[in-house]
Amino acid sequence: MDPTPALLIRDLVKSYASPSGRKLEVLHIPAFELRAGQQVALRGESGLGKTTLMHIIAGILEADSGSVAVGGTVLTGLSEARRDRFRAERLGYIFQTFNLLQGLTALENVELGLTFGRGSDPRAAMEALERVGLSHRAHYLPRQLSTGQQQRVAVARALANRPCLILADEPTGNLDLARGRAVIALLRDSAAALGSALLVASHDTDVLGGFEDRFDLAALNRVPAHEEEL
Amino acid sequence: MLFLLIRRGLRQHLVSTAVAVLLVALGLGLVISVWVVRAEAEQSFTRSASGFDAVLGARGSKLQLVLNGLFHQEVSPGNLTAEDFKEVQSLPFVDRALPIVVGDNFRGVRLIGTNADFFQHLEYAPGLAYQVEPGGRPFRLDQKEAVVGSLAFHQLGWSIGTTFHPFHGLDYNPNAQHSEIFKVVGVLAPTNTPADRVIWVPMEGVQTLGGHDPSTFTEMSAVLIKFKPGAQAAGFMLDQRYNRQGKRLTLAWPVAAILADLFSKFDWFQQALQALAYMVAVVAGASVFSSVYSSMSARKRDLAILRALGAHRGFLITAVLGESLSIGVLGCALGFGLYAGIASLVQEILRTRIGVLFDPWAWNPILVWGPVLMLALSLAAGAIPAWRAYRLSVADGLAPLS
Numbered sequence: 200m201d202p203t204p205a206l207l208i209r210d211l212v213k214s215y216a217s218p219s220g221r222k223l224e225v226l227h228i229p230a231f232e233l234r235a236g237q238q239v240a241l242r243g244e245s246g247l248g249k250t251t252l253m254h255i256i257a258g259i260l261e262a263d264s265g266s267v268a269v270g271g272t273v274l275t276g277l278s279e280a281r282r283d284r285f286r287a288e289r290l291g292y293i294f295q296t297f298n299l300l301q302g303l304t305a306l307e308n309v310e311l312g313l314t315f316g317r318g319s320d321p322r323a324a325m326e327a328l329e330r331v332g333l334s335h336r337a338h339y340l341p342r343q344l345s346t347g348q349q350q351r352v353a354v355a356r357a358l359a360n361r362p363c364l365i366l367a368d369e370p371t372g373n374l375d376l377a378r379g380r381a382v383i384a385l386l387r388d389s390a391a392a393l394g395s396a397l398l399v400a401s402h403d404t405d406v407l408g409g410f411e412d413r414f415d416l417a418a419l420n421r422v423p424a425h426e427e428e429l
Numbered sequence: 430m431l432f433l434l435i436r437r438g439l440r441q442h443l444v445s446t447a448v449a450v451l452l453v454a455l456g457l458g459l460v461i462s463v464w465v466v467r468a469e470a471e472q473s474f475t476r477s478a479s480g481f482d483a484v485l486g487a488r489g490s491k492l493q494l495v496l497n498g499l500f501h502q503e504v505s506p507g508n509l510t511a512e513d514f515k516e517v518q519s520l521p522f523v524d525r526a527l528p529i530v531v532g533d534n535f536r537g538v539r540l541i542g543t544n545a546d547f548f549q550h551l552e553y554a555p556g557l558a559y560q561v562e563p564g565g566r567p568f569r570l571d572q573k574e575a576v577v578g579s580l581a582f583h584q585l586g587w588s589i590g591t592t593f594h595p596f597h598g599l600d601y602n603p604n605a606q607h608s609e610i611f612k613v614v615g616v617l618a619p620t621n622t623p624a625d626r627v628i629w630v631p632m633e634g635v636q637t638l639g640g641h642d643p644s645t646f647t648e649m650s651a652v653l654i655k656f657k658p659g660a661q662a663a664g665f666m667l668d669q670r671y672n673r674q675g676k677r678l679t680l681a682w683p684v685a686a687i688l689a690d691l692f693s694k695f696d697w698f699q700q701a702l703q704a705l706a707y708m709v710a711v712v713a714g715a716s717v718f719s720s721v722y723s724s725m726s727a728r729k730r731d732l733a734i735l736r737a738l739g740a741h742r743g744f745l746i747t748a749v750l751g752e753s754l755s756i757g758v759l760g761c762a763l764g765f766g767l768y769a770g771i772a773s774l775v776q777e778i779l780r781t782r783i784g785v786l787f788d789p790w791a792w793n794p795i796l797v798w799g800p801v802l803m804l805a806l807s808l809a810a811g812a813i814p815a816w817r818a819y820r821l822s823v824a825d826g827l828a829p830l831s
Contacts, residue, residue, distance in 0.1 A: 250824075259737060259823045280741050287739020298734045298827065302437035314430040315739035356738075 203271040205364045205396030206233040206256065211265035213251055225251055227421040228265075231414075235270075235363070238387055238397040240407045243416030249400040252416070253368045256398070257292055258282030270363040287315035291357030291395065293386070295369035297349045299341040305352045306337040312356035327359040328352070330389055347378035351385060358389050365390050367399045371406050379406060431744070434735075435751040438724055445720040446756060453717065453760020456710035457803045458767030463702045464795040465768075466775050466787075471692045473785045474500075475685045477622045480553045481527075483664060483682035485509065485517055485671065486651040491681035492691055498529060498651035499684065500623045500783055501539050504599060505531055506679070508648035513678060517652055520667075522660035525551060528649040530635050535593050537601040538581045539627045542635035542649075545570055551655075553620045565589050565615025570631045576615040578625040580784060587613050597640055607638045623784035654682075710806065713760065718810035721753045725814040732818050733826020745818040753811025754804065761800040 208231040214224040225248045233239055243249045254260040256267055258274045259282075266275045270289055274282055286292070291312075299308045310324040317323075328334045331351040341349050350370065357365055367386060371379030383399070383406055390397040399406065400416075407413055439446045477500070484491075484498040487507025496502040518526040530542030548567040552558050561567055561576055568574035577587060587593075591613045597605040611630060619625055636646045656663040664682045671680040681687055725732070732745050772789030779785045790796075 254824055257737070283736070283739050283741045286737075292737060294737075294827065298730070298737070300434075300437075300731050300734060302441045302731075303433070307433065311430060311735075312738055315735075315744075319430055 203235060204232050204268070205235045205237065205270060206231070206398065207266075207268040208232070208256075209266045211252075211255065211267060212263045213248075213255060213260070214263055224422050226255075226262075228252070228419050229421065231419055233364070233396045233398060236391070236394050236396055237412060238390060238410060239399070239412040239414060240410035241398060241400040241414050241416055241419075242402065242404075242407050243400060244402050247416050248420060248422075249402075249416055250368055253292075253366050253398075253400055256364075257290055257366055258286050283315075288317065288360060289363050291360065291362035291365040293350075293353050293357045293365065293367040293370045295372035297341070297346075297353045297373070299349055299352055299356075301341050304338045304340055305333060305344065305348075305355075308341070308352055309356045309359050312359045316360040324355075324359055327355040330358065330392075331355045331385055345378075346374055347381065350374060350378070350382050354382065354386055354389065358393060358395075361393050362395055364396045364398065367397065369401050369403075370399060371401065371403055376405060379403070383409060431748060431751065434748050435755055438728065438748070438752050439755060442720060442724045442727070445716075445723060449713070449716040449720040449756045450760045450763060452709070452713035453757055453803055453807065454763035454767050456706065456713035457761055457764025457799055458771065459702075459706040459709050460802070461764070461768045461795055461799045462771045463699065463706045464799070465789065465791075465793050466772070467692070467695075467699050468793055469787055469789065469791050470775070470779065470785075471688065472791070473779065473787045474688045474692075476554070477783075477785045480551065480555075480655060481653040482656045482684065483654040483667065483680055484651050484684070485513070485526075485654060485667075485678060485680050488677055488679050491679060491687050494651060494679060494681040495684055495687050497531065498653055498681070500785075501531070501541065501627050502783065505650040508645060508650060509652060509678065511647040511649070514649060514652050517654065517667075520663075522657050522663040522666070523654055524657040524660075525653075525655040527551065527653040527655075528632060529651050529653060530632050530648075531599065531650045532641075533595045533597055533607065533635050533638060534599055534601055535595050535628060536585070538585065539599060540575075540595050540630050540635055541627045542630050542632035544632050547629065548576075553622050553624065557620070559620065559624065560618045561615035562618050568614055568629070568631050568634075570633065572631065573609055573611045573634050574614045574631065575611045576617055576629045577613055578617045578627050578629070578784070579619040580625040580781065581628055582613075582616045584626075584781075589613055589615065595635070595638065597638070607640065609634075609638055621780075621784075621786035626781070626784040710803065713803070714806040714810045717753050717756050717760075717807045718813065720756065721749060721811045722814045722817075724752065725749055725818055729821065729826050732821055733823050736821065736823040737827060742819050745821065746815045749815040749818045750808060750811045753807045753814070757804040757807025760807070761803055764800070764803065 208228055211228045213226040214222050217223040255262050262275050266273055306324055309327050310319055310321055313320050313324055325334060328337055331354050333351050336344060370382055401407060484494045486494040489506025493503050493506050497505050514528050517523060527543055527546055533540040548559060568576050592610050594610055595607045596602060667680050668682055671678045776787040779787045
């Protein structure tokens with residue numbers, strides 16, 4: 200087992216400016232860690248800062264202070280361009296709303312994930328689609344796929360780069376129970392097969408129930424929930 | 430992937446893309462047409478002066494003399510006598526003096542009477558002499574014979590040996606047919622000058638046609654003059670002699686200046702067309718802006734997804750500018766097609782109605798800076814949408830749809 204943590208968070212603080220101009224702290228996480236290959240569920244109700252945390256881990260947002268290291272690379276302090284590059288090469292991100300480009304086919308959407316990472320590779324993109332059982336829908340546009348299939352394409356896109364860490368933000372939020380379970384199973388199996396660590400943020404107890412390692416964001420976060428919701 | 434995204438982006442907003450492309454095409458097509466048609470038409474007219482330096486005719490307008498003598502348009506302002514012709518022919522600095530007689534037609538195609546010099550040593554352009562096509566021969570001066578310009582020959586559908594009755598006057602009047610019969614003995618090899626669209630006959634043949642005034646049998650409509658090489662002052666001397674000291678004749682010289690004067694009369698129209706073309710170009714730029722801006726706004730989420738997947742901001746700028754540039758490139762390609770259409774129409778009109786060869790692809794700087802201008806305009810139109818894409822907040826762009 201690789202001793203380098205897949206994710207290491209130390210004293211992470213993030214705040215926003217409120218409409219009145221006051222600085223409003225939304226996240227303060229003293230410590231959080233994922234081992235390489237570990238699969239963790241992060242529970243949190245809507246508005247608790249799950250997406251903000253995921254965005255900071257992915258390098259989309261910058262933290263006010265503290266550090267975030269993914270696979271041994273400290274993202275905080277890197278330039279935006281280097282964070283973009285790192286995200287493209289080492290991270291897989293799955294969104295609640297799938298976020299597929301509607302003008303591209305399933306295969307092209309997966310290839311898009313590769314383009315900014317290890318480079319455009321239609322064969323690798325097709326392999327990723329095969330892993331999620333959708334190679335026969337490779338040339339379908341997202342609107343021609345069911346919601347479950349769309350999320351599977353998003354999973355294929357996130358896995359195509361063989362990332363060291365997969366972030367899934369409410370991945371079943373737009374799916375019914377059966378499809379949600381299927382997607383989580385697919386995600387867990389695929390992450391395990393690739394040796395990637397997996398962090399699933401959700402408020403869905405059905406999703407969270409299957410994970411041995413579960414954390415409650417409200418417990419991790421030193422900012423009281425009521426303060427953030429102001 | 431960049432080209433794929435640009436292509437799909439354009440396709441996703443096909444209607445606005447198509448409108449923008451058409452407007453760019455219209456802008457470029459008009460800009461090029463307005464510049465090239467004017468410049469090349471003037472050049473074509475000057476080139477088509479058939480190798481002559483001046484036209485001598487009855488007192489009147491110089492432009493009318495040039496149009497009548499060289500371009501076979503308009504009517505003759507009057508006649509010259511045989512003595513006038515002999516006098517100018519004998520001047521030491523005159524290389525060639527070719528008399529022409531007009532006043533008759535065949536179904537609207539003018540008959541031009543001239544002498545044998547037309548086929549001997551006369552060049553319509555440097556090194557290019559008037560020649561009769563193989564299978565034919567020049568007319569005999571004492572016969573009712575005709576050599577037909579190549580364009581007129583095809584227009585009339587004649588062949589060697591065809592006979593015809595001319596009609597009196599420059600305009601076709603079926604009731605004004607002459608009784609004399611002319612026979613086609615040759616076809617003039619194409620010269621791409623107005624000589625191609627008339628019927629050449631012996632001068633005496635038209636002077637003495639039935640119904641013509643016997644007192645004018647030796648008169649002619651104009652004399653086309655070519656000066657000897659190096660006779661720089663010849664034009665000035667003749668100008669002094671006929672235009673300033675004389676009162677009976679007019680020398681139209683220099684031909685190029687007279688034609689330039691003709692074109693300058695249409696400058697206001699040219700300027701109006703230029704203004705219109707510029708306006709269309711600006712509207713085209715606004716249309717590209719509108720198309721790319723609305724496309725970018727509608728695909729804000731797509732751009733945020735690209736950023737979330739690791740695309741750097743420069744990639745988004747390139748993608749947005751690529752869309753606007755693509756509209757420009759497509760529009761320019763279509764614009765050249767539009768220009769080719771307009772030019773071929775102008776070419777056909779000038780060729781068949783005046784006999785002037787118009788070369789739409791003759792070098793003109795607008796052929797380069799026109800598309801460069803439109804591409805720059807397209808790029809500029811994409812600048813604001815590109816800047817918005819650059820400034821896009823990924824977190825905002827990815828916010829869940831309500």
